[in-house]
Amino acid sequence: MKESKAERLLERLNGAFAGPSKLLYYPLIVKEAHGSTVTDVEGRDYIDFNAGWTVAGVGFSNPEVVEAVKEQVSLSAGLAGGTFPSETAIQFAEKLVSMTPGRFEKRVWFGHSGTDSCAAAYKLIPMATGRERSVTFFGGMHGVDLAGLAMGGIRSTNKYRVPSLVTKVPYAYCYRCPYGLEYPSCGVYCASDFIEEQVFKNVCPPEDTAFMLVEPMQSDSGDIVPPREYLPKLRKTTEKFGIALVADEVKIGFGRTGKMFGVENTGVVPDAVALGKSVSSGIPVGALVAKKELFPEAFAISTLVGNAVGAAAGIATIRIIERDHLSERAAKLGRRLRKRLDEMKERHPLIGDVRGQGLILGVEFVKDRKKKTPARIETAKVVYRAWQLGLLTVFVGSDANVVELTPPLVISEEDLEAGADILDRAIGEVERGGVSDAVVRDYTGM
Numbered sequence: 001m002k003e004s005k006a007e008r009l010l011e012r013l014n015g016a017f018a019g020p021s022k023l024l025y026y027p028l029i030v031k032e033a034h035g036s037t038v039t040d041v042e043g044r045d046y047i048d049f050n051a052g053w054t055v056a057g058v059g060f061s062n063p064e065v066v067e068a069v070k071e072q073v074s075l076s077a078g079l080a081g082g083t084f085p086s087e088t089a090i091q092f093a094e095k096l097v098s099m100t101p102g103r104f105e106k107r108v109w110f111g112h113s114g115t116d117s118c119a120a121a122y123k124l125i126p127m128a129t130g131r132e133r134s135v136t137f138f139g140g141m142h143g144v145d146l147a148g149l150a151m152g153g154i155r156s157t158n159k160y161r162v163p164s165l166v167t168k169v170p171y172a173y174c175y176r177c178p179y180g181l182e183y184p185s186c187g188v189y190c191a192s193d194f195i196e197e198q199v200f201k202n203v204c205p206p207e208d209t210a211f212m213l214v215e216p217m218q219s220d221s222g223d224i225v226p227p228r229e230y231l232p233k234l235r236k237t238t239e240k241f242g243i244a245l246v247a248d249e250v251k252i253g254f255g256r257t258g259k260m261f262g263v264e265n266t267g268v269v270p271d272a273v274a275l276g277k278s279v280s281s282g283i284p285v286g287a288l289v290a291k292k293e294l295f296p297e298a299f300a301i302s303t304l305v306g307n308a309v310g311a312a313a314g315i316a317t318i319r320i321i322e323r324d325h326l327s328e329r330a331a332k333l334g335r336r337l338r339k340r341l342d343e344m345k346e347r348h349p350l351i352g353d354v355r356g357q358g359l360i361l362g363v364e365f366v367k368d369r370k371k372k373t374p375a376r377i378e379t380a381k382v383v384y385r386a387w388q389l390g391l392l393t394v395f396v397g398s399d400a401n402v403v404e405l406t407p408p409l410v411i412s413e414e415d416l417e418a419g420a421d422i423l424d425r426a427i428g429e430v431e432r433g434g435v436s437d438a439v440v441r442d443y444t445g446m
């Protein structure tokens with residue numbers, strides 16, 4: 001007989017959910033979540049530093065979003081948005097067109113997720129341009145359907161064998177430069193030089209390359225912020241060869257990095273942006289917003305896409321982000337949290353690197369700072385112990401050794417500080433050997 005309700009539910013979860021649809025970091029079963037607080041089935045509250053993988057930028061169950069969704073559900077739930085469109089969805093699409101970077105003619109393709117948005121680029125841009133190939137990046141996460149798997153460059157999805165015409169190239173991971181170079185003397189070789197001199201010449205002719213899909217800041221591979229020259233150099237290369245540049249903003253878009261869209265930190269205007277997660281605060285919506293000419297005459301409608309309920313959630317979400325200046329808030333709170341983390345790095349030898357932008361920050365853990373040996377088990381322990389102490393975080397990274405911090409953008413300053421205190425304490429306890437290997441046996445990632 002299992003003791004707690006959570007334990008009993010966990011057993012049922014394992015008996016009911018397929019393995020590939022779970023990714024747990026601790027045995028938490030949620031009852032409810034509001035603002036930046038998550039409550040488990042035992043009634044215990046946690047400070048949340050994850051925001052549902054950034055979905056809840058405006059906070060969990062934001063009352064304004066809830067109200068908008070309730071109203072729209074009662075008006076027209078069940079309509080197929082592509083065939084029976086609504087004024088709400090038209091308004092939402094117009095808003096996305098006007099707020100995304102680039103003052104050219106655009107259109108919106110709607111889906112249900114970030115996976116859908118990236119897959120739309122994969123199938124539609126080659127058809128529109130008559131070019132078959134594409135370039136994506138090591139460490140990139142672009143979803144889990146066949147297109148996303150073909151384009152992704154992360155460890156947890158590389159078990160899938162998906163034939164494709166995608167060429168993957170190293171990203172600008174300066175802490176562990178794939179070329180063994182050092183910034184700035186490298187001249188950001190990883191951007192255009194390698195692609196133009198090697199990739200285009202040998203394996204991926206640029207005249208047959210339709211698009212390049214890039215995260216302006218990679219998240220799942222370890223919260224990696226490339227040097228400021230990186231995106232502008234990629235942009236130059238794509239322009240030179242007439243290749244569409246698609247920015248994957250699924251995780252970092254809508255204020256998180258301190259700008260409405262992460263790519264706006266770089267000064268680059270992409271030809272398309274892939275959106276998802278926080279665009280609609282938990283009602284499944286994805287969108288590819290692209291130059292009009294990047295969409296072919298073709299059929300690519302899933303029954304419920306462009307539905308008014310998702311659109312209502314999206315309109316309410318964007319209204320809150322703009323009205324409450326949440327991008328600026330993310331920049332301000334991000335500086336504050338970053339300061340705490342930099343200060344922790346001084347005291348905790350386990351921390352190898354601290355990086356990020358706005359309220360998406362990563363703390364990379366290493367066994368020793370010189371060799372930078374990834375401290376994978378220790379990272380899982382920090383996340384587990386923080387959960388025990390009342391803070392929800394996750395780890396990401398190619399070596400599963402980066403604790404990712406992405407609190408809701410509406411988190412209070414008190415909760416931000418309290419969460420940082422817990423993290424600090426958890427790291428200290430792990431460093432002192434206070435957390436056993438056994439507790440994280442099932443929670444070390446894939």
Ligand SMILES: Cc1ncc(COP(=O)(O)O)c(C=O)c1O
Pocket residue numbers: 053113114115116118141142143144215219220248249250251252276277
């Ligand atoms: C950058 C990025 N793109 C695309 C996706 C896929 O989005 P979703 O999981 O909502 O389908 C993710 C998911 O983590 C992501 O981080």
